[in-house]
Amino acid sequence: ACGDSGGAGASADGKPLVGVDYPRSDTDFWNSYIKYTPQFAGELGIDLKTTNSQNDVAKLTANVQTFISQGVKGVAMAPQDTAAVAPTLQQLEAKKIPVVTVDTRPDTGNVFMVVRADNRAYGEKACQFLGAKLNGAGKVVMLQGGLDSINGRDRTEAFNDCMKKNYPNITVFGEATNWDGAVASQKLQTRLTEHPDIKGVYMQSSFALAGTKQLLKQRGLLVPPADPKHVFVVSNDGIPQELKDIAAGEIDATVSQPADLYAKYALSYVKDAIDGKTFQPGPTDHDSTIIQVRPGLLEDQLQAPLVTADGATYGGVPSVKSDDKSLWGNNLS
Amino acid sequence: MSDTATAQASQRDAPDPPPRSGRRPARIRFARLRDLVLVPAIVGIAVIGQLVSPVFLNRDNLINILQTMSEIALLVLAQTLVLVAGRMDLSLESTFGLAPGIAAWLTVAAGAGHGLGVLSGVWSVPITLLVGVLVGAANAVLIVRFGLNGFIVTLGMLIVLRGLLTGISGGQTFFGLPSSMMYLGTAVWLGLPASVWLCLALFAVGIVVLGYTRFGRALYAIGGNADAARAAGIRVERVLTIVLIVASVLAALGGLLLSGRLASVAAAQGNGYIFTVFAAAVIGGVSLNGGKGTVFGAFTGILLLYLIQNVLTLASVPAQWIGALNGAIILIALVLSRITSGKAQD
Amino acid sequence: MSDTATAQASQRDAPDPPPRSGRRPARIRFARLRDLVLVPAIVGIAVIGQLVSPVFLNRDNLINILQTMSEIALLVLAQTLVLVAGRMDLSLESTFGLAPGIAAWLTVAAGAGHGLGVLSGVWSVPITLLVGVLVGAANAVLIVRFGLNGFIVTLGMLIVLRGLLTGISGGQTFFGLPSSMMYLGTAVWLGLPASVWLCLALFAVGIVVLGYTRFGRALYAIGGNADAARAAGIRVERVLTIVLIVASVLAALGGLLLSGRLASVAAAQGNGYIFTVFAAAVIGGVSLNGGKGTVFGAFTGILLLYLIQNVLTLASVPAQWIGALNGAIILIALVLSRITSGKAQD
């Protein structure tokens, strides 16, 4: 595609060429996203170039350069560092290549659309669920993500704020885990030793799932909810294993972060942008709302439902049952 | 890496105390004076820990510390063997993930756990160890046979193996491991986690092997001066091959323990561990130049690091300052223990 | 780490070609034959790259590669100097983040960019470099003065500095940097990014200093045998102090370039880079034992790594398999280039 004008970016069959950068490939959540992307590209009639920035914004920048060299017509990315992408976004803007960011919203700079769910809402939902289950009193551990992740910070802040406001009698131990399951398990173990009466765990990511369960099991705390020794566990992401565990009564809830919809709408917005469509704030045709977060920046906030075993409402937060067919975790091939 | 510049002559270990007269019965000394350098630092941290939280010296908390460090401690043990022999093996951290990863991939049922499920669960432990053997053998062929640089080979291997695990798992975590894979990581023997027993036992074996066997002496000799070792009839190539394989198997075993404890194999299992592993070994007195250091010293190294972690967690230090504090404490502990032991280091 | 076991005697560099007769004016050779070991591998990758995608040899793509590697290349240069002198500096990667981080913290307005905003933006570049000097000096005091082990000191320093950056930033990214901080990372001179010019120029200086000055040769002497260097009248302590400071300043400068290019300083800036840095240097022929290797070789090392990355990106390799492929290519490239160069390594 070097040096040629016009024809670049659209293959012979007229399909637009779109670059998708994956933020990382070593986690369950993002791998589901990686699996969905080519599938929806096929459905939408898009030719894909994909790269992997391995959680490094410098790599992301390099990858975008490569996309530009390859003549893509649009880019979808999930910058985990929302400040440092600014120059990259400027460069793409200068080249008139529309960008959709997934999962995160850039701190500055314009993109065509942000496709994400409200991460503050994740924290809040988890808080409400635990608050209700513990009847507003007790000790909980929050296994945070990485300090350097905007999503992690949003979840942490919202959870803390909500607890302070609604459940002041619940003590929260926040532990930074750097999105690492082994670290999470180690910290939880220390806290459980220190405070054997811990009654709730909020994991900001499914990384910590297996380790947490195993720890509870070892201490004889992995018992049905009816048992007074039960520790309430809320996870995050909605991978299949979490849904299974909820059904089995081993954990209590999760927030289903829509990996499928992230992939689907990221690509469809890129396509819309290439086709010259525009969007306004307001409800969408897929059960979500586009909001204007700042002038020139629209964000389609997809539904990220709380998932529980019974589908009841907790502290005003509605939930869906873990076997609900609408959950992406139940539809993975 | 040689830090030999400063006053070579003054850097030597002080000679051991003159032999005591009279006969003593043969017995195994688990630590010699120069291995105890970190003990003051460890005691210091323990005191601070107890001040910070009365939980610290609880039996349960101490067991926790031992348990959480047991898996990585096996990596430290493995690296210590390799370092003493004058090499280094970076790929240990990826073997730590890949070995149980492959076992899970082959034995976990297709579908939910996204394994292949082609083998019965009873194979999982042998497979894990076998992967260890194979990785070690591959390293040995490249390094010992072809004479390639060990750092580069194992670095390349590290990337390849880590990549392989991501590849076969599709980046996802293997859940639903067969029970035989979980056993060692979860069982409790006589009130102590099996992994703690195993770890302590393997360290004890390591102390005996390095200190009291021909094989161990050969490692020191090779690491100290490979030519001299060869001239003394030590089969340098064979010993190196064995040590590389043993190290990989230890790494695989460590990975197995962690997988059992976490009841899963994450695609990132072990990522970044090698750093801590080197830190523990070197802090514990093992030389990167080969030929020096002991298994006991390495153990105090990893213990110190995990004690600091534990105290910081108990102290509820604000998350953003944990890193800086951790580093500062390590640095201070080292400076102090080296200064009190009164010698420069190499 | 010594990989000396295999056939010491055969490991020497091949002697230079016989002297040509006649007098020549003093001139600078940028590369000698033994520095060119990686060239076949680089050419091979380039050919594959061009086959994979016609974009590869595009001027733009090549500039991209150079630009993306320019910042880390400065770390490689820094580490090469330190390694040649027989030490290692792990803390470079954290200086790479902390130096611009502190500059941003002090100069970026409070509020939006969550800095303190206590100093005017014009101070940002001097502060960045000053932090480099201070970190280097701190390392030097601990290593050269107190005779502490360099690996341990710089490892501790790495953790402390990384932690400090997380501490002052609360884990968040500083943005809205003063324009003077952005200049070098964004300016374009004569059609090439300033950072590329800077990087190439500094490597050229490195080649001249290491090959053609007494200071440079003193580094080799110290790395080769510090006692002998001292006996030859080299002020070992002073040279080491200087090289540690220079390395830290280069790291700070590299960090400044990256911050400029990304218009921000992430709390994790530089994390994990040290691995790639060592890989590049060692692949490029710099010995971890000190005293061997050249700046040009180190440059080919980092270039090779970034070319491979670029080709893999262009090839749209499935995300899960990039890691494995990357490692495999590195391993093969090394094995081939070492086999064709016909010598075992150390």
Place this chain on the structure above:
Amino acid sequence: MSDNRDAAPPVVEATKISKRFGSTVALRDAGLVVRPGQTHALVGRNGAGKSTLVSILTGLQQPDAGRLRFGGRPAPRINDRDGWRREVACVYQKSTIIGSLSVAENLFLNRQDRGRAGLLDWPGVRRRARELLATYGVDVDVRTLAGDLSVERRQFVEIARALSFGARFIILDEPTAQLDAAAIARLFSKIRELQAQRVTFLFISHHLQEVYDICDTVTVFRDARWIVTAPVAELPRADLVAAMTGDAGGLTAARERPAVDAAATPTLQVRDLIGDNFAELSLDIRPGEIVGVAGAGGSGRTELAETIVGLRRPASGTTTVGGAPVKPGDVGAGLAAGIGFVPQDRHRQGFVADMSIADNATMTIAGRLGRAGLISRRRTGAEARAMIESLAIKTTGPELAVRALSGGNQQKVVMARALASHPRLLVLINPTAGVDVRSKEFLLSKVDEAADRGTAVLVASDELDDLRPCDRVLVLFQGRLVAELPRGWHDHELVAAMEGLNRHV
């Protein structure tokens, strides 16, 4: 003349110098006065503290106590390396050659020529290096890595460098230990040249003959103390040895050796061996026989010995020990076949410096120190103590690292390692390099004892003292056997044969 001399301040005056290493006292109130123009010998047994004094005289180490003056002025500050270099140049006992740098660079390290813009002028450096080496008749390409040089050549590079500073005071710590006769002759003629220019020397050697050859004054150290300083003419050899050893008994005369049983099956049979630097050699050594292999540097004697023990692989030919062929190029196999050996370069192949005396000395017999691969500390210690005793190794105990021993004592450890396995065949390359007179005698008597027990011995050396006890000496010249001298040869006969003159065979 001598009054005149005494009037000028001494080149160096060391007074009441003390130095300890841990529990070892290396120097105790020792003194040394070297006057201008002297060639001053410093002698003493291994571990007497000579090299320690050298490192203090050259500013590499600071004494714990004592005073040091150069030409009447106080010594330079310890960090003032240039100051020290103005006072004194030195060839240290331990090589200060940097193996990873070229010969040229080693010669001019830190004083390379600078050309335009202050950058180094490599062609200039190389030219000067070639010129310098040419004056010593050392024929090497100055761009080879110094690490690739043979031991002798490395030593010459070291010497050439020290002498090239133009210093007025030069210390040579055992410069001849690794040199062959021809090289020593070249070195001495160079020294005489400089003596004529009134350059002052401090010369350390265990070859006492050399002291008489080129020195005018001698100082003896014993057990870390100064014993005596006298003109060499006033201290005949027996008195010198007595001063060194502290006992009156002179050197014992060579012992009569029992006749070798000519009918016995040879322990070592070498047939048509072709290897590095030597061609088609055959030789037999019978049990109890001591055979010398002599030859100048480059004659192939070292290579032959190294090939027999398995350090080198021969191109063709066979070696059998005790009737069984030995796998070529495999030291382990050689050891298993009953070969014990002392390698040429003790630092490189002789010992692991950071390991203890006990571990080093028992390295070849680890299998005997316990069952099932285990090693009994107690037995190791006992074995080592026995060796320390029988070889009179000067140490605080078996646990001391070999690095902390003096050079001669290190050599004894290497010998101990060779003898430990009670070998059938003992191959010794320069076995007494750097060993003091009394210890030399002693080590050779240990070899004799081994031979008496039926061990076949091959001594590859150019040191006449090593060869004297041999039953016969084979002389190699340019890789070929040119002479075989039975016991009782005269020095000049052997020297002539080694130089390739009057061929005997």
